[in-house]
Amino acid sequence: MTKNTVELLAPVGNWECLRAAVANGADAIFFGVDKFNARVRAKNFQMDELPTIMAYLHKYNVKGYVTFNILIFQNELEEARTLVNACIDAGVDALIVQDMGLVEMIREISPDFPIHGSTQMTVTSAEAVEFLKPFDIEVVVLGRENNLKQIKTISDKTKVPLEVFVHGALCVSYSGQCLTSEMWGGRSANRGECAQACRLPYDLIVDGERKEMGDIAYVLSPKDLAAIELVPELIEAGVASLKIEGRMKSPEYVANVVSKYRKAIDEYVAGKNYAPSKAELRELEQSFSRGFTYGFLKGTNHKTLLDGSFPKSRGVLLGTVKKVLKDAVLCDIQAPLKRGDGIVFDAGRPDQKEEGGRVYDIRKQGTKIEGEAQDGLIEIVPGRHDVNLTKVHVGNKIWKTSDQELERRLQKTFENEQAYRVFPLKVRVTGKVGQSLVTQWVDLETENTVTVHSSVELEEAQKRPLTRDFLLDQFGRLGGTIFELADLQLQVSGDVIVPVKELNRMRRDAVELLVNKRLEPRVYKRNTEVIDSKKKVSRGNGKKSLISLCRSLEQIEASCKTDVDYIYADFEFTKDYPEAVKVARQYGKPIALATPRIHMPGEQGVLNQILRAEPDAILVRNLGSVQYYLDQKVDLPLIGDFSLNVANHKAAELFLERGLKRVTPSYDLNIQQMVDLLGAAPAHDLEVVIHQHLPMYHTEHCVYCTFLSEGTDYTNCGRPCEDHRISLEDRVGFSHPVRVDVGCRNTVFNAIDQSGAEYISHFLELGVEHFRVEFLEEDAKKVTEVLSLYREALLGKRSGTSVWKSLKATNQLGVTRGQLVK
Structure with a gap:
């Protein structure tokens, strides 16, 4: 892939999906x-299937x-090395990687096996792309929060091809920075086990009081991304x-989705002014949709990112119930409807059982309608055993949840493999009497070339000589086959003849040879000696x-x-x-200042502001900030925070060798994994x-503004975050504080403190010398x-154990043992 090509990348969870994507x-x-x-x-594939998948x-x-794209413990x-080697052997075209330690391992094995930087790396700036440069990352997947302008800025500053999500579910949290599933269920999103806590209902607590929100309960559940209308702008931005x-x-x-984005790309490349039709957009909604949004691609608009009244796929909005009849409901529909379509009645309680089923009939003023109704006042007759009409009320929304006809049409696209794709061939034919016929076959898509000779010598034709039309x-x-003949050149001396049977054999052999060339796995270089970068552990002082770690001046003064x-x-x-620096200086305490979790294009001023405050060290929280300070040759210790997602010794040593003084292990590690590290x-x-x-969510979505x-957005919100405090109350009754950073990004913190006090003795035995205690809203x-107990x-x-019990006794919420215990 190069920056001048446009690739359409599809998700595949099983063989059927794979065939659908290809077709x-x-x-x-x-x-x-x-x-x-x-x-x-997901069902996923097995390692022994790799050669078959890649050949297909x-x-x-x-x-x-x-x-x-997960952290490797x-x-x-x-075990990870085994899978990497299997991918290389099978000719996999690239690995999409999150863990920097895994990046290091892949380069130890092979200097040229392609690596794609996952969106889980939280790459959102040109500096972050630059940090990855030594590893020859082939493609970088940007964070979903980058807008078109930022994407263009990053693209202009790097030669690395950029990948951007254009369709599907949106994570409310920055990828690689969500610890909610980890905190509440020991199911880490950084390990592929997201429990989708963002799709749960929460009550909004403002300054200690519950805010009445009507039917808005899903305050962290975004709509689905649909950027098909932005395909031209994305390509022009350098994606x-x-x-x-x-x-x-x-x-x-x-x-459904692949075919529509294929059309969008092809029409743009062909110079056409592409815009999806209303019918195409409806079909995209029908396959899966929580409502569509551009996400952050067109810039920040917190009002359009989520609906708030439901967390799951709804499909296409038909309209609202105007009247409930004896056997039907009257609706002014705004989308096509026919018998057999699935519908659901939305009473504003998606967490409860909803009335819905198949459409049994459609009528207009009591008269049955044949075929599909397009719009207008329609009587919808649901299946009598599907819907209890006494539970349906005027004003309920009606959603079209499925369309069997659309599904059958989509299934047909991948049922018959012969219809998938054909590729053009160019054939050059030469020869003369007394010699074999020589045919050179060129696969124009791959530029693979094979030569096939006739097994008999050419004879002079007495009648019906070989012609181009005949060939x-x-x-x-x-x-x-997967080929079609696009061009044929015939250059033979005199009138010759070849048996038809021989021509057919030559064609079959050529096709087989060309197909076999396609099936050959891509070959990568391997380092002759597999290096283990594990360094000898030295001793500290x-x-x-x-x-x-303090989040207020009161906490800093108390700590000092x-x-x-x-x-x-x-x-x-x-x-x-x-x-903060002034207070620390007054007490003779060294102080480090923390960068934001995220670094976006144009935010270097924030990093410079930290330098101007003249701290003794900087707590760096993202790849972009690390690279920026390294480029500036800052003469201050850089301390890597948990958000760099260090989960193994290779990742730790990578950051230390790049210039960090020390690093903080990922919060994904339990006690055994921490001990192993x-x-x-x-x-x-x-x-x-x-x-x-625990900082559970870190999100571009601002609950305060919304x-x-x-x-x-921040330009017109009036800064309510400066005058109010919001918390999100979950179903159990815990109220989780929401805090804002300088970039107007929100962090949702867990309501309950967590402590690793019981493991301090283990850590001391293993040589740990630096122990951090973090505060959120605690008074002096x-x-x-707390600091006295830990000292x-x-x-x-x-x-x-005594520390933990003391903390539990003095904290009304209680203290969990945290992510270190599972």
Whole structure:
């Protein structure tokens, strides 16, 4: 792939979906193998299927990318290496990777095996792309939050092809930065086990009071992305690959979406002014839709990102119930409807059983309608056993949930493999009497060339000599193959004749040879010696450092009055950082300032503002910030935070070698995984967070703007975040604080503190020297108390269990043992 090509990339969860993608025009597909992918609940493929899959795809000149887009734990590295080698052997076209340690491993094995940087890497700026440059990443998948202008900016600053999601489900959180499933169920989104907590209902708590929201309950559940109308703008912005989401969707969904985006790309490339029809948009909605949005591609508009009244696929909105009749409902429909279509009546309670089923009949003023009704006042007669009309009321929305005719049409596109694709052939024929006929066959799609000779010598024709038209007929008989004859050149001396049987044999042999060339797996280089980058673990200085991360000046001052060794400031607004540094200086405490979790194009000013505050160190939270400070040759320690997703020793050492002073392990690690990591990596260069409110969601979607403002983004919202505090109350009754950063991004923190106090002794034995305690809303008294408890634990004066019990006794919400326990 190059920046000048446009690739259509389709999701595949099983063989049917794979055939649907190929048949409907995908240039490439992406799929998971076994457990190492971000959709473990999908059927996925097995490792021993890889050669068959790749041969099938390459037969149709379709590329196959394997999703390896999760974090790899220390004890899984060798298993991961096995899968990498299997992908190389099978000629997989690329691995889509999240884990930087896995990137390192792949390059240890092969210098040229293609790696695609997953959206799970949270790459949102040109600096982040630059960070990946040493690893020859072939394609970078940008975050879904980048808008068209930002995409163009990134594209102009890099030669690396960029991939962008254009259709399917949207994550409310930045990919790679969601810990909600991890916190509540031990099912990490960074491990392909997302529990979709964002699709659950929440009550909005504003300044401690519940806000009345009507039927709006799904405040974190976005609509689905549909950027088909933006295809020309995306291509002009420099996007090289348009990616469709949906590895858990049906083959009909794949066929539907792929075919429509194929048309959009082809018409743009052909110079036509493409715009999807209303019917095409309805069909896209019909396959799967929670309502459509451009996401952030056209810029930020918090009012259009979610509906809030339902979290699941609805299909096409037909209209609302005007009247309930004895056996039917009257509706002014706004979309076509026919017998057999599926419908559901939406009473505004999607969490409860809803009335719905198949349409038994449609009438207009009591008279049956044959065929399809397009619009107007229509009486919809549901199946008598499907819908209890006494539970349907005037004003209920009616959704068309399925269309059997559309599904049958889509199924036909991939049922008959002979109809999938045909590719043009060019044939050159030469020869003369007394010699064999020489045919050179060129596969114009792949430029593969084969030569086939006749097994008999040419004889002079007495009648009916070999002509171009005759050869066009004989060599053009390619039905049932993947080829069609596009051009034939005949250059023979004199009038010659060849038996028809021989011509047929030559055609069959040529087709077989060309197909076999397509099936040959792509060959990659392998390093002669597989290097294990695991370094010998050196020893630290033995000093145990206690670090206090504060989110207010009150917390900083309280921390400074203790014997804490280091202060971190993580403020909502970086304009307050100079004051934080001033307070720390007054008490003689070193202080590090935290970057935002996300770095977007044009946000270098925020990073410079941190430098101007003159901290003693910087807590870096994304690849873009790391690269920016490295480029600036900043003479300050850079400390990598949890959001860099370090889960194995290779990732840890990679960041340390790139210039970070130390790194914080990912919050995805449980105690055993943490122990495994600490045993393999330089433990004294790792910083362990032992107390915190877990940051569950980190999102571009601003709850403050959406529900406390008439505005659409930070330019016109009136900054309600400066005057109010929002929390989201879940079904259990816990209220999770929502905080805003300088980029107007929201973080939803878990309501309950979590503590790793019971494992401090283990960490000390393994050589950990840096322990962090994080605060959120605690007052000065609480800060002092918590830090005192952890200091006593580090000095061996108090057991970890004692610390935990003390915290539980003094915290009304209680303290969980956190993600370290599963």
